[in-house]
Amino acid sequence: MKNLHRLLLVxxxxxxxxxxxxxxxxxxxxxxxxxxxxxxxxxQKGESKFxxxxxxxxxxxxxxxxxxxxxxxxxxxxxxxxxxxxAKTEK
Numbered sequence: 001m002k003n004l005h006r007l008l009l010v011x012x013x014x015x016x017x018x019x020x021x022x023x024x025x026x027x028x029x030x031x032x033x034x035x036x037x038x039x040x041x042x043x044q045k046g047e048s049k050f051x052x053x054x055x056x057x058x059x060x061x062x063x064x065x066x067x068x069x070x071x072x073x074x075x076x077x078x079x080x081x082x083x084x085x086x087a088k089t090e091k
Contacts, residue, residue, distance in 0.1 A: 023075075030071040033064055041072065 029052070031045035041061070043050045052074055054061060064070055 026073050026075045028071055028073050033066050033068050
């Protein structure tokens, strides 16, 4: 009976652990580089400019320069969450 309880516990916990470990969705942005340094890449797409932070280990950035047309892959990260009742929660 104890083994059955353990089996049920493990079977219930696995899907929950999988959801916690899921990677965030990635997105792509294509446009022309208008600025680049060790912290950011600024891409212009039409009339809009998008400032994307980058890591020093970002792949392919060593070849990129202002004026190049590129496609970059990124994901979103929440910096702050504000609830509707006005209470602030920081992550």
